[in-house]
Amino acid sequence: MKKWFAVIGDPIEHSMSPAMHNQWFSEENLDAAYLPIHVLPEQLEDAIKSLEMLGASGWNVTIPHKTAIIPFLDELDTMAKKMGAVNTVVRQADGKLKGYNTDGLGFVRSLEEAIGDTHRDGRVLLIGAGGAARGIAFALQHTGYQTITIANRTVANAEQICQELGSSANAITLKEAEATLGDYDILIQTTPAGLKNGSLQLPFELDQLSTKAIVADIVYNPLMTPFLQAAEQRGATVVTGLGMFVHQGALAFNHWLGQFPNTTSMKESLTEQLGGNNVNR
Known part of the structure; x- marks a missing residue:
């Protein structure tokens, strides 16, 4: 069965998470997809219920929901609990939602x-x-x-x-x-x-x-x-x-699928898409 993931935030148009994760899925020959979903603050609870109902395996959380999402999760890992912020949600085998912070x-x-x-x-x-x-x-x-x-x-x-x-x-x-x-x-x-x-x-x-x-x-x-x-x-x-974006994404990928994708080629690919020559200078 095809797995699917998402990123939720407001705004969301700028996000390159879909491009990054879908490229990784392709490189790793995984039958999975990743979608951007625009969620306003007042829609957060309904959005989470919808993601669960539609069978999302997990999702990323970006501005402004990283703290607001916590009351809607069943469990937090140690670092997310300490930080009081979540950027990655895993839907576990028992259906419970666990929050992580890879930022x-x-x-x-x-x-x-x-x-x-x-x-x-x-x-x-x-x-x-x-x-x-x-x-x-x-x-x-x-x-x-x-x-x-x-x-x-x-x-x-x-x-x-x-x-x-x-x-x-x-x-x-x-x-x-x-x-x-x-x-x-x-x-x-x-x-x-x-x-x-x-x-x-x-x-x-x-x-x-x-x-x-x-x-x-x-x-x-x-x-x-x-x-x-x-x-x-x-x-x-x-x-x-960009480096933070790629590395936090790789850590999220690992939480979802138990493996690490190629971060070096991803940074090169996204740098080119963003019109830059060097990631750091």
Whole structure:
């Protein structure tokens, strides 16, 4: 029987998850398909019921549902529970829905694939305090990055994550981040800013950015977001969101089907589709 999977979110038009997973299904000779489904926040519960009724084997969850979906799941894996966010749902053999979070580990794998693992003692600035930021923050700490600052428009949201991370993390305003950018070795932009068909406004100006900084964005479409373009113009090393996208997808693929797909060829293929020459630069 043909398996099928999906990605749900709002917006969803920009997502390249269908192209990625359908290519992997073809490469692995699997009889499966993957669909994009636009789900508004108020439709989330009905959408989950529909996915179950129509026999979906699993699905990915993107903005803005990563936290909101949790009450509708039967079980969370340890990391998803700790992060308070889900980006992958598996429909188990008994019909129960189990949530996972592959964003954080996918990001760390992408970051260290680009810059190596010698920067773990550096100062990290996370911009944003949503579901993706939570996942990345916990994965960074778990991997060995200990000095983490989270900047967000609503500081209380950043403070909540920092309290869970422990004494090595602290929360600041976006204005404070803008004024102290030179203090950070790694900047990670986790908000939807720069998303294709979305807002192109920068979270703040990068005038104080160090030329030695490493700047990453989790948005991958467009490949070079306004944030990355501004950082590159100031001499920083930039890491696009495509690596995170591919690695988190590979981890989801593994949760669904018990095997890992080819990530190297996928990054090359998607980079070409997005009109870029280099994934990181």
